[in-house]
Amino acid sequence: MLSRTAENLYWMARHIERAENTARLLDATYHSLLMPGHNQESPNAPSWEVPLISMGLIEHFYELFTQLTPENILQYLVTSSDNQSSIFSSLAAARENARTVRGAITSEMWESINSTWLEFKDMSDLQLNPSQVGKLFDRVKRRSHVFRGVTVGTALHDEAYHFIRLGSFMERADNTARILDVKYHILLPTIDDIGGAVDYYQWGALLKSVSAFEAYRKIYRDVIDAQKVAELLILRMNMPRSLHACLDEIDGILNIMITLNNYEARRLSGEIHAKLHYGQIKTIIKRGLHEYLSEFINDMALLSTEINRSFFAINHDWFSDRPYFS
Amino acid sequence: MTIHDEMYEKNGVITPLYQNYQKWLAKQDPDLLNKKHREAQLLFARLGITFAVYGDGMGNERSIPFDVIPRLLSQSSWNTVALGCIQRIRALNLFLKDIYHQQEIIQAGIIPAEQIINNSQFRPEMKHIYVAHDIYAHIAGIDIVKVNDNEFYVLEDNLRTPSGSSYMIENRRMMMRLFPELFSKLNIAPVDHYPEILVEGLRAVSPQQVKQPTVVLLTPGSYNSAYFEHAFLAQEMGIELVEGADLFVKNDQVFMKTTEGPQQVDVIYRRIDDDFIDPEAFRADSMLGVPGLLRPIRAGSVTLANAIGTGVADDKSTYVFVPEMIRFYLGEKPILNNVPTFRLTIADDFMYVLANLENLVVKEVQGSGGYGMLIGPQASRDEIDTFRKKIMAHPEKYIAQPTLSLSTCPTLVEKGIAPRHVDLRPYIVSGREVKITPGGLTRVALNEGSLIVNSSQGGGTKDTWIVGE
Numbered sequence: 001m002l003s004r005t006a007e008n009l010y011w012m013a014r015h016i017e018r019a020e021n022t023a024r025l026l027d028a029t030y031h032s033l034l035m036p037g038h039n040q041e042s043p044n045a046p047s048w049e050v051p052l053i054s055m056g057l058i059e060h061f062y063e064l065f066t067q068l069t070p071e072n073i074l075q076y077l078v079t080s081s082d083n084q085s086s087i088f089s090s091l092a093a094a095r096e097n098a099r100t101v102r103g104a105i106t107s108e109m110w111e112s113i114n115s116t117w118l119e120f121k122d123m124s125d126l127q128l129n130p131s132q133v134g135k136l137f138d139r140v141k142r143r144s145h146v147f148r149g150v151t152v153g154t155a156l157h158d159e160a161y162h163f164i165r166l167g168s169f170m171e172r173a174d175n176t177a178r179i180l181d182v183k184y185h186i187l188l189p190t191i192d193d194i195g196g197a198v199d200y201y202q203w204g205a206l207l208k209s210v211s212a213f214e215a216y217r218k219i220y221r222d223v224i225d226a227q228k229v230a231e232l233l234i235l236r237m238n239m240p241r242s243l244h245a246c247l248d249e250i251d252g253i254l255n256i257m258i259t260l261n262n263y264e265a266r267r268l269s270g271e272i273h274a275k276l277h278y279g280q281i282k283t284i285i286k287r288g289l290h291e292y293l294s295e296f297i298n299d300m301a302l303l304s305t306e307i308n309r310s311f312f313a314i315n316h317d318w319f320s321d322r323p324y325f326s
Numbered sequence: 327m328t329i330h331d332e333m334y335e336k337n338g339v340i341t342p343l344y345q346n347y348q349k350w351l352a353k354q355d356p357d358l359l360n361k362k363h364r365e366a367q368l369l370f371a372r373l374g375i376t377f378a379v380y381g382d383g384m385g386n387e388r389s390i391p392f393d394v395i396p397r398l399l400s401q402s403s404w405n406t407v408a409l410g411c412i413q414r415i416r417a418l419n420l421f422l423k424d425i426y427h428q429q430e431i432i433q434a435g436i437i438p439a440e441q442i443i444n445n446s447q448f449r450p451e452m453k454h455i456y457v458a459h460d461i462y463a464h465i466a467g468i469d470i471v472k473v474n475d476n477e478f479y480v481l482e483d484n485l486r487t488p489s490g491s492s493y494m495i496e497n498r499r500m501m502m503r504l505f506p507e508l509f510s511k512l513n514i515a516p517v518d519h520y521p522e523i524l525v526e527g528l529r530a531v532s533p534q535q536v537k538q539p540t541v542v543l544l545t546p547g548s549y550n551s552a553y554f555e556h557a558f559l560a561q562e563m564g565i566e567l568v569e570g571a572d573l574f575v576k577n578d579q580v581f582m583k584t585t586e587g588p589q590q591v592d593v594i595y596r597r598i599d600d601d602f603i604d605p606e607a608f609r610a611d612s613m614l615g616v617p618g619l620l621r622p623i624r625a626g627s628v629t630l631a632n633a634i635g636t637g638v639a640d641d642k643s644t645y646v647f648v649p650e651m652i653r654f655y656l657g658e659k660p661i662l663n664n665v666p667t668f669r670l671t672i673a674d675d676f677m678y679v680l681a682n683l684e685n686l687v688v689k690e691v692q693g694s695g696g697y698g699m700l701i702g703p704q705a706s707r708d709e710i711d712t713f714r715k716k717i718m719a720h721p722e723k724y725i726a727q728p729t730l731s732l733s734t735c736p737t738l739v740e741k742g743i744a745p746r747h748v749d750l751r752p753y754i755v756s757g758r759e760v761k762i763t764p765g766g767l768t769r770v771a772l773n774e775g776s777l778i779v780n781s782s783q784g785g786g787t788k789d790t791w792i793v794g795e
Contacts (some may be wrong), residue, residue, distance in 0.1 A: 002566045003583045100548045103561035107373070115372055159585065259586055311585040
């Protein structure tokens, strides 16, 4: 398959997944702000800043806005075209990727992505009202579900499909790691709160943001505690948004696509995967969850670069006898 | 000058061809067509069946207005058109081969040498280059107008990168979606298999004797006005849609960059003009093409469809000679008429045209898309004077034709159903044999009285039904 096509498919999927994750993150933040007993004065109060930190956008936000108000945050993360990671920009980019490679996706996939974009434009034209954005987030999530469903249900399971799935899981792994890291970072320092109501709601909101609340209940049948949440979202391979589950997929896909040319991508994913597959939550916590997650995010960035080099950035020199294992 | 409406006989009676359709139409709720029209617009927007409008801001997409009333042609008149088109393309391909090799038609005194040599579309780079199976114009669109019952005229041969075939197919799909009951009632020739004919034709001209030659469609990219069509055709044919940067030339062969490394390309269906196709050979400032592409073409390792230099055969001053070409190369009588055409390089023609501008259509030899035209009967004094000056300065750049009374078809407009002028562009594919898809793209001038059907000039399209007896 054409490198450029593969790259567009990969990014199309990443952008859709990113739109969904941004919606999830904002939705979770929004919900936690509604929780009883939450007090804006407390240093550990859930803040609208959280999604910005998680996405690494806090500095960029303050370049454009002076005040951290819910309205500004929403504008920045939902409808702003100045923010490349806003839901608006993500969906626009996904649509542009899809349009460029229309020939490589099914018409139902294209229709799904195009109408997502048209519908979002219509909806986001409405006033961004913090009390109404919930509906918009739901819509974005649902649309992302539909797109995944249409993809699974209509696309030939060929190389194009693999690149789409690869994009989804690369983005998802990165997002789950970031969400977890930020929550952990912000929440954990106050010992007072641990096991308290605020903590419960905070972790509960986090679980809900990745649709893992019910799964947590099913698996642990216990009060919500940080270590178990971390285990669920990092190591549980049957939890669809956990790092392990994402890496299972990524590693599987790269395993199918392996040629001598992209051996390094496969090796890297195998290494990251192994750490998750054989990891223990005790050890991770002992070492420091934040340190662990930072390393994971770094590893994923390396893998991302390697995927780019192996599949997308083919150049003329490839011809000559390139050393494969350098 | 009476105008022939395709739905009616001269005495105002519905033609036998349209009777079944008209019967159906008469029974419909008057608002139905408007409803279907809105539905079609919505669907086209949702499917993203659009074209970009130049000068209207980058990425500005519009749907081409679509008319829900089909145009009907009988099987017998279609047969005339089809045979005529195939005959023309056979002659034009022989002509192209000839002028890039022996130039017998010039030696025979049928076409003046300067018509070829001085033509900006003539590419000396292609002289004495063998192209697979001697086919130059693999994909052609011939613009045809109907003047009377069974009387057709060719307006123009499009041999470079004719567009619109995707609309032919999408229009049909739309009609089948909107009016499925009509398709079970009438015996309408299918057009959906065009991409199959196309890819089969392209495979047939592969220079390599391989079982599965690699065919790609080369597009200028997603900002091109016809990008939708490029993507559509590539998908329908199951071939890669590539941009210039996806290809490279090495050892006089063309490769595309794939996820598994370079893959050799055998046939390129290009939708980029000659000028931009190879910055090494033609315009150096072009970013769209593939540097060095001319080398593998000359080496015969890749087939470019259409070949470089086909433009010399489809410009409006060469058009004049097509009936002669048919006689010369095929020894046949032309099936389709040319519109009588005045060549301004001929003194008598020049004098006549200058004296009769208000009755003539003047076209730029290299013009397209309905730009650079003068429609005498509809032009103002000033416009005529401006054109007179242009013609006097550069007579070689223009031709002139009498205005034909183009046929009209019933068309849905704001005030209801009204006659509007139409033309027809069938698509002809030359591979192992010359094939034509029944029907083609009917373009309709949506403005009352207008003769200009180009989408860039406010024209729309409608589905064309070849109705079997």
